[in-house]
Amino acid sequence: MSSSPTDRHQQIHAxxxxxxxxxxxxxxxxxxxxxxxxxxxxxLVDKDLDSLDxxxxxxxxxxxxxxxxxxxxxxxxDTLDATDAMGEQPYVLEVSSPGVDRPLTQPRHYRxxxxxxxxxxxxxxxxxxxRLVRAGADDFDLRPEGxxxxxxxxxxxxxxxxxxxxxxxGKVNVEFNRADPADPADSTDMNxxxxxxxxGQH
Numbered sequence: 001m002s003s004s005p006t007d008r009h010q011q012i013h014a015x016x017x018x019x020x021x022x023x024x025x026x027x028x029x030x031x032x033x034x035x036x037x038x039x040x041x042x043x044l045v046d047k048d049l050d051s052l053d054x055x056x057x058x059x060x061x062x063x064x065x066x067x068x069x070x071x072x073x074x075x076x077x078d079t080l081d082a083t084d085a086m087g088e089q090p091y092v093l094e095v096s097s098p099g100v101d102r103p104l105t106q107p108r109h110y111r112x113x114x115x116x117x118x119x120x121x122x123x124x125x126x127x128x129x130x131r132l133v134r135a136g137a138d139d140f141d142l143r144p145e146g147x148x149x150x151x152x153x154x155x156x157x158x159x160x161x162x163x164x165x166x167x168x169x170g171k172v173n174v175e176f177n178r179a180d181p182a183d184p185a186d187s188t189d190m191n192x193x194x195x196x197x198x199x200g201q202h
């Protein structure tokens with residue numbers, strides 16, 4: 001008996017997760033979309049933070065570079081071919097890393113965006129915007145832009161600590177002229193997404 005699309009999707013996700021784990025990466029999202037006689041397989045990949053053994057909750061995490069995305073694309077393509085997951089129908093494989101337009105829905109999403117200017121929505125309404133300076137397992141710290149120094153800590157701007165359960169939505173704000181990577185990242189936000197495309201057929 002043939003498997004359902006849902007079962008097939010779950011199996012592909014599991015196969016790709018196993019293939020990327022040794023490379024220190026994870027599958028953030030997976031979609032398979034019909035496109036005429038072909039299918040488009042879109043895989044969103046990111047660093048597996050559990051594999052990085054991070055020493056703290058505040059260090060900046062560099063995004064995946066193009067060479068790494070290329071290596072991950074090959075691993076994904078080889079896995080799809082080896083498992084015959086896509087069958088006989090040709091497909092186009094698109095692999096990319098998260099961009100700034102990706103919503104912040106998990107603690108790891110906040111952790112990988114340390115140093116960014118983010119806006120979060122609160123359950124009671126209203127928004128809070130600030131520089132993300134720490135992201136832990138249960139909560140995170142925002143430093144409001146232009147925040148006043150903390151009492152007794154000259155030069156240290158005040159921070160707001162929020163639990164993940166205290167926000168309904170988070171997003172990264174696009175900044176065209178960001179500062180140094182360590183304080184925070186020194187690259188244009190519009191260039192954060194890297195992707196590769198590859199065609200496959202059995």
